Amino acid sequence: MKITAAEVNKLRQTTGAGMMDCKKALVEAEGDFDKAIEILRKKGQKVAAKRADRESSEGAAIAKVNSSHNKGAIISLNCETDFVAKNDDFIKLANDFANMALNCNSKEELLAADYKGITVADKLTEQTGVIGEKIEIGAFKTLEAPFVGSYIHAGNKIAVLTGLSSNGDQAEEVAKDVAMQAAAMNPVALDENGVDQEIINKEIEIAKDQLRQEGKPENMLDNIAQGKIKRYFKDNTLVNQAFIKDNQKTVAQHVQTLGNDVKVVGFERVALG
Incomplete structure (x- = not known):
């Protein structure tokens, strides 16, 4: 049967699959749109099974903070190659999942959450078929505090959340400074x-x-x-480290510019590679 370019494009926009894969799926489904989606998903399952033992050490680490700045989430969307990790659609998907993670309490909850009519787990399988690489949620971390800030290092290879004990006019800037510190210096813990x-x-x-x-x-x-x-402890715990922007003071002392009683109460760091 004749399949129009508009139908192929609609399926491509819905699934992210390539034009030829979409056309083949529509032909096989005899024009049935939903059946074509199912065909593409089954293809993804087959590819996922073949790639299951592959290493997925590349990807994108994304940190998000809610509008109230009292909760943050980090996820890593992992893939096999840096080429895929830099793809705009891949990065958009990682950002979508990170936003969803703000409303989840575990990786399992995120995988079961609805993403445009299918679960996140099914979307990962679908995209494995589309891209031809193993794609999975790697890290999943959340942080809650009176004020949460974030930082994503260039290239989406490191993402950090930091929590402060108090909000304030400069809290966002200070929380980002602390997050950049954690990204650069990779402390083993918050304090001793x-x-x-x-x-x-x-x-x-x-x-x-x-x-x-x-x-x-x-x-x-x-x-x-x-x-x-x-x-x-001084070299390897976050609050005791020399502040990278002014090594004459510690991170804890820098945070006190918001007030003498303001402290860093937590951080989460995810690094790829």
Whole structure:
């Protein structure tokens, strides 16, 4: 049967599939639009099954904050190649999913959510068929605080959310500064209380081994190692790090420009690659 260009274009706009794939699906469906969509989805399932064991380390990490600035979400939409990750339609889809994540509490809830008449999970399968690469939601993180800010590093490779204990005139700028800090310096925790005890024990043992090699006496090792741990906290915990825009003060001190009692209360960081 004759399939018009307008019908093919309509299916392409709906599914994002290529023109030839859309035409073939409409011919197979004998012009039935809904059946053609189903044919394309089944094709996506077959491609997804074939690509299931592929590594999807490329993609886009997107952070979003709600209009009240008290909740943020980060998702990564993962794919196999940087070529796909830079595609405008792929980035738009990642942004759509990140906006949806603001209303979800888990990755599973996001995957089950409705996206233009189908679930997000089904949309991922569909797009796997369209693009020919494994596509999946990788990271899913949310953050709630009195004020939440965000930052996405160039190329959508790193996305960060930061939470402050108070709102204010310059809260958005300061929260973004802190998010940029976390993006650049990759802290292991918010402060020393958030560092896993196993990491602390490992760092202490590393410090002691170094001190022994330097010939320090055994009875001095504990005290010197504790000093080195304090330095580790300063270098690797967000609020204690030297602020990248002014290394004469810490991140905590920079945040206090909003008020002496204002603190960073949380952060989330997602990095690809």
